Amino acid sequence: MFDIIVIGGGAAGYYGAIHIAESNPNLKVAILERGKEVLTKVKVSGGGRCNVTNSEFNPSELAKNYPRGERELVGPFHNHCCGDTMAFFEKRGVRLKIEADGRIFPTSNSSQTIIDCFVSETERLGIKVFKNSSVVDILPLTKKTDALDYAWEIKSIRGTYKAKKILVATGSNPKIWNMLVQLGHTIIPAVPSLFTFNIKDDRIRGIQGVSTNASIKILPSKMKNGKFSAALKTFGIHPADLESEGPLLITHWGMSGPGILRLSAWGAQLLHELNYKFNIRVNWLPEFHEEGALRQLMQIKEIEGKKTVLRTKSFDLPKRLWISLVKASDISEADKWADISKVQLQNLAKQLTNCRFQVDGKSTFKEEFVTAGGVDLKEINFKTFESKVLPNLFFAGEVINVDAITGGFNFQNAWTGAFIAAKAIASTT
Template sequence: MYDVLILGGGAAGFYAAIHIAESDPELKVAIMERGKEVLGKVKVSGGGRCNVTHAEFDPKELVKNYPRGEKELLGPFHSYCSGDTVAFFEERGISLKIEPDGRMFPTSNSSQTIIDCLVNETDRLGVKVFRNSSVTGITKVLEDDREDSAYWSIQTIRNTYRTKKLLVSTGSNPKIWGMLEAMGHTIVPPVPSLFTFNIKDDRISGIPGVSTKARINIVPGQAHIGRFNAALKKYGIQLSDLESEGPLLITHWGMSGPGILRLSAWGALFLNELNYRFPIRVNWLPDYHEGAVLGELQKIKEIEGKKTVLRTKSFDLPKRLWVSLVKASEITETDKWADISKTQLQNLAMQLTDSQFQVTGKSTFKEEFVTAGGIDLKEINFKTYESKLVPNLYFAGEIINVDAITGGFNFQNAWTGAYIAARGIVRNGES
């Protein structure tokens, strides 16, 4: 009989196990992981560097990065926030650094540093870790029909385990969600949250790797205007909600980068409703509107008349992007500023500030798969992360209907939920 069993050997599971075992070394704690490796998402996060958290230390500001969970996380972040995460790792000899965009990484630039820290801590504290232990059943056993004598029976492909308290941190796992649904929990249907846009367009097809700041808007498409408006109404969304500004990366398959990923997170449910087929408008010069750009282009035409348009990059844009947009404006390689027409100038101003692209699908963002959906937040006590429906059942991490934009925020949700669940489990045991 274990005091606490934790399902899921990811960030939340390990973090909770460490805090439980530290708070009460007498407790018998174990982690069940279905795969042969633990902490898989930690390993691939941040391109293998592990984006541990974000340097936003004000809970009121931090919650603004969560499309789902903003209201519910305010209290938990007041209890355990980014600064507490930094302190946890620094106390264990792991220093973190802040990058210009606020993301925080280990100074080693290696996710293995974080993995080693978490694994070493569970070893030191005597936490058992069972790998290759996929859960096949979860049963609550009531002896003599008394809740105070209840325990959990966890069936895996190898053995059956018993525990007094159960923490589920299995992430986006449909099989586990199904088991929890059978206990009475409501599962909000999961949809992808962080994803890139698939776009086939001559303007970007030959320039993968180009990155620049841009403003991106999702706009109604004439072919599916009815579906678009119905989706807006269904999710209570305004067009102003479907806008993002930030770095945009052109890829072999379309567009990525923080600006696109932020839009994919906030629009996750809405874009799923549209079957990931919708137009976007891109302003490659987000500090300008079309009229202002046209005015600048007219000045350049007067001053640089003898120069070719293609070779006179007039704004702070990557050269390959400028060339592509100039050609899309029906301006040839040999056209000089003095020779181009008013219509060509207007075309160029429009391409620079109001380029429209058709999105025809999505791609997973690297290996950092994040979903919107999971256990309905109304069924969780956010002071303890215990189920409101089933005593001695706790949750942490992405298994609940919380997700964030990219930048370390999803990990902070995991650390905070795991810490508060651990505290709730230990205090419950003392009562």
């Protein structure tokens, strides 16, 4: 029998269990993990380096990185934010570094450093960890057992446990979600949140690896009888959320990079409805609009008349991309600036600033599969992360309908929720 059982041996589960045990050393705490290994997502995150958190220390600004959960997380972030996460690890001997883009990693550049820290802390605090213990049922108890007020019975494939309180930190686990539905909770259906766009187009074929800053916009589609605006409202998406500016990476399959991933996160549910078939507009020169680019090209035509267009990179663009866009504008390798027509210049201006692509499918972004969906946020008390449906049931991490863009933000949601839940659990058990 345990005072607290944490279901899920991942980031949120370990962080929560450690804080519970530290806050009240008299509590008996256990973690149930379905796999043969713990902290598997921590291990692969950040390319194996573990992007622990982000250097956005302002709670209100930090919350803006969450397509689902922005409003709900502002308060919790004032309670436990990125600086608190850094202090937790550094207090335990894990040295951290802030990189130029704001992401925070252990100086060891190894996720094993974070895993070792968690494992060491659970051993020090006497937290029991049961692996290969997939949960098959969660039952609320209505009667007192052994004169103690146990509220829950958790059945796993390896045994049955009773606990006064439970913290569910199982991430995107459909089986656990189904159990929570049986307990009366509402689950928002899960859809992929971070993914790259599959695009087959001659303009980007053969130039994989090219990366440049660009402005990208998802264009209105003929969906739900043409009610695109209504669909935006249904999913709580502002049209501005479907526009992004940032690094765009051309891949073998299409497009990736922060600029694309931000769109995939904010448009997750809408793009799922579209079956990942939609159009985007890319402006390779975000500082220019089409007319401005055309005027610039006409000036270059006057100045560089004797040079070939292909070899005169007139803007700060990767050379291979410039060549591809020039060719797409019906301009040959031998054409000189003086010889091209205004129509060809207009074509080039359009390719540079109003370049349209058809997206046909998606690909997972590295190993970091993140989903939108989970326990409905309306059913959670964000002052404690306790269920509003059933007492003594707490949540942390991606089991709830919160997700974020890349940069350490998904982990910070896990740390914050687990910390607040742990403090609430420890103070009332």
